[in-house]
Amino acid sequence: MRRKDREMSADFGLQVIDRAEYGVLTAAGPEGEPPYAVPLSLVRRGQTLYFHSAKAGAKIDLLPEGAQVRIVFVAEAGVPGLYTPEEAREFLESGKGASFITGKVFTTEYSSAIVTGRIRIVEVLEGKDTEYSLALEAICEKYVPDMMNFFELALDTAYTTTKVYAVDIETIKAKRKKFDENKEELKWQKD
Template sequence: MRRKDREMDREFGLKVIDKTQYGIVSMIDEDGFPYGLPLSIVRDKNTLYFHSAKEGKKVDIFKDNPKVSIAFIGNVLVPENYTKDELDEIIKDEKKIGLLISKVFTTQFESAIARGNVKLIEDKEEQIKAMEIICKKYTPTKMDYFNAAIEAGLKRTNIYKVEIENLTAKRKKYDENGEEMK
């Protein structure tokens, strides 16, 4: 990571994964090109789970090359570090113009990138457990209907897991005084 001053610890990265609505799964296709797509992903300890149809481009790629990188983007916000009057003063001073780049025309963000190998889950009990975790995250108010849905849909669904082998996390955030935080 180039910006070590923005690097965050593993626990921070796990929190980003848990609160995001999706992750971008990146892989290399059969022609050697990057292929990325957003998927609804959940985490249980060190394992990421997602599901898909039984066939398709990603299913084929996973068979040939299970290595993936998954990017998760947490909160993104344009900071309001200065009032209009303060910005009008900054623009008058050549020595302060750099503040426009570093503190005005920027974003606060948090992200995590997990790497690992995709594995198709074959065990029915583990498939159901993974789908239950997924459904509890995305459709928690519908869990009364989970058993009927799983009975009807499990046979037409691939369920995958990725053991997190490497996790990096990064953040840019300003405090109440407009100073960048660790």
């Protein structure tokens, strides 16, 4: 990581994963083809990420058991809006220079995490406390918490229609750029 002052802890990275609406998984594509990348609705349980898919399609062929993958998560991203155009003009006129403007105006705040791991296909076992059902339950709790009264019905259907993948986290790198109330960039692991 080039900007070590923006590197955050693994625990921060796990929090980014939990807050992110989705992650983008990348894996090797077929020989001679570009890498395969797909946005996914992921959930984390401990040090394992889970996602689901239909039992047919590109994912089935491109994500076999043991395939190495990288998943990128962004929990927050946006332009901070620290200064008005008038304030920026005043800074230029006061001699602070263009580098001050580009570093404080033409910039983005973000929290991100990048995970590497290997695909593990979760065995379809019926029952309430199997890894398969617990993974699907966690996905549903994250994305449709107000519909959990119907989860058992969905689970009964999933046994025949849904594949569940796991990625055990091997490495996690996290990074953040954020400004404080004084319009100064927060540095490494500073709240």
